[in-house]
Amino acid sequence: MVQQYPQAPPAADLYLAPLYIKYAISDEQYTEVEHFSGTLRLWCPGCGHDSVFQHQTDTGRMMRRAFTATQPLPGQSSSLPESEIIEKNFRCAANYKHIAFFALSIHGGTIQKIGQYPSRSDLTQPKFAKYRRISEEIYRELVRAANLAAADVHIAAFVYLRRIFERLVKDAAAAKAAANTSWSRTDWETKRMGEKIDELALHLPEFLIKNKAKLYGILSKGIHELSEEDCALYFPIMSAAIESVLDNEIERRTQLIREKETEKALSKIKI
8 A cells, every 4th residue: 555645835834844744745846845945934043033044055965966866756757856855054134144954855756854953942942932921831831842743752742732722721710710709610620622611711812712623623633543643744733723822812811911901090080
């Protein structure tokens, strides 16, 4: 049985994909990847903030040819080689000394990222610091998820993403219980996750409420049913979704603080 691989994403997304995930690649996609000269938006560890990284001329191509079999696949008239290593270098637009490097391997009609610098952990972990405003535990669990994914342990990474989801729900339940002493948390605990979230609509971020079934369903399936390969494929999407939930939660809390401060100021006006 021939193994089926997902189709490769656009070149810019492929350079940012997890390591060692194989994708099927077409002749057109190979050309796009090989000649990619665009920009990537990455966290720059040197600058300490997001930055645009610009593609640099491929200085390693002559050395790379020694390890490249450029013949096309049997029965194929395209330019897609049987085996090749593609290396791309990028430099930070804010500081030319800050570099990013990516290595992609093409073999047998598939492509996968086999190396990068800085590491995925270095590119993602610093941007999570803002989530300390929600809780230190959520920040630590998001970092653990990213580190596990960078180490190619994606089912375990899904566990931490689901823990973040469930922690937000539990924190919302605690907030509702504090605001409404007549509310029964005991009864709430017996309900399904979707029903629990519906009861906490005033205490949860909108993005989580709108996508509750899909988010929790995929995270749970990733832990109990999906393979490591499936979890690796879906992790970037699920991680981005959890980050959207957390960004939405920061906005919600900021708005609540702003409203309370405004109400306090209004109460001081005596007319």
